[in-house]
Amino acid sequence: MGDDTRLVLAGRNTAETHGFVNVPPFRGSTVVYPDAESCLAGRNRFTYGRRGNPTMEALQLAWSELEGAAGTVICPSGASACSTALLSCLKTGDHLLMVDSTYRPTRALCNGLLARYGVETTYYDPMIGAGIEALIRPNTRAIYMESPGSQTFEVQDVPSIVAVAKKHGITTLIDNTWATALLFKPLDFGIDISINAATKYPSGHSDVLIGLVAANEKALPALQATHGDLGLYLGPDDVFLTLRGLRTMPLRLREQGANALAVARHLDQHPRIRRVLHPALPSCPGHEFFKRDFKGASSLFAIVLDATSDAQVIAFLDHLKLFGMGYSWGGFESLAVPFDCTAYRSATSFNLGGRAIRLNIGLETPADLIADLDAALAAMPKA
Known part of the structure; x- marks a missing residue:
């Protein structure tokens, strides 16, 4: 079954929803038992609102099926998903x-x-890559990846790192928000825990904060225990909206990915752009791993402006008409934000060679976005 078909069907059972296509938002804390014996044995399908309801179960089942995971937990944000995953395997x-x-x-x-x-x-x-083995200590318990990297978009050699981790019995985690399991399936590559800020592509409409963590059979018990001990819960309306977004995620991701690649290729030839950081372009670090491991590209990438002053960066941003300035991405709208990672990167010295902007390309017509960017770039030298 293809992933598009899978996401239409997963987590749905019209026999349980009286024929309605979507699982409705179930609101509630208390779940009553039919009799004392069931209560004492804890035999209800659901026991308490925080521990799950039919809406949450539908999203968990759908996401686990897409990831090929033993199970999934729902967190109230992407950052919460990252912290929950790490806390589940560290002490x-x-x-x-x-x-x-x-x-x-x-x-x-x-x-x-x-x-x-x-x-x-x-x-x-x-x-x-495999050189990570030199950093392993007797007490190394986890290796955390993010591929492509946040802001700078390096693509990691995941199979080499996973091979080293398995040799030493180390748990592997990855933040897979950029690709989702549609473009890269972490568990198929032997990773134990896959993290996704579902605020981005799964919900897709910039109106939900949610995180999803999927795990294999080895890592799932500790993940579920940590999630429960932290008392994490997300309201049913946000879960419902994410489920609804999930059904159209393949279409949005394909369209936004194609739009982003068209914009990236145009900017890669622009005289006022020093560098484009997009995994699908040969100039991006790890491009060979992207070609080997990924099924496609998503909507997020970065550019380095040929700018020498803050005033020029401000002029560029203020002349954009179709790009909002906001610290998220993956929604249907295009966004642009400046960044500078040189102050906090510690293991690597990343010389951007100019002023960097992260772009999320939405569902607008690419020609319109290109014209908007060209006009903003033309305004820079006048600042």
Whole structure:
């Protein structure tokens, strides 16, 4: 069964919803038992609202099927999904290998909460591949990947890293938000835990905060226990909206990916652009791994402007008419935000060579977006 078909059918049972196509939002905390024997034995399908309801179950089943996972937990945000996944496989005294191009809130978690609880983090070069074996210690318990990397879009050699981890019995995790399981299936590559900020493509409409963590049979029990112990819960309306978005995610992701590649190729030839960081372009670090492992590209990439001052960057951003400025992505609308990772990258020295902008390409007509970008780039030298 193809993934498009899978996402139309997964998590749905019209016999249980009286023929209605969508599982409705089930709201409630208390679940009553039919009799004392069932209550004492805990035999209800659902026991308490925080532990699950039919709406949550539908999303978990659908996402697990897409990922090829033993199970999935739902978190109230992407950042919560990252922290829940890490907390499920680390304890005091453990050592974590974290990719240097990770999502910045994940870095904050490592340097803050995990450090306070006695977990030591070593950041590694995203292009390290099998060389990561030299960083492993006797107490290394987890290797965390993000591919492509946040902001700078390096694609990692995931199979080589996983092979080293399996040799040493180390749990592997990946933030797979950029690709989703439609474009890259982490568990098929031997990764134990796959993390997705479903705020982005699964919900798809910039109106939900949600995270999904899928795991294989080995990692699932600890993940579910940690999720329960943290008391995490997401309201049924947000779960319902994510389920609804999931049904059209393949169409949106394909269209946005094609739009983004058209814009990236245009900008790659533009005289006022020093560099385009898009995994599908040969100039992007790890492009060979992208071609080998991924089924396609999504909507997010970065550009480096041929700009020498903040005033020129501001002029570029302020002249954009079709791009909003906002710190999210994966929705139907195009976005642009400036970034500079040089201050906090620690294992690698990433010289951007100019002022960097991250672009999310939405569902607008690509020619319109290109014209808008060209006009904004033309305004830069006048600043």
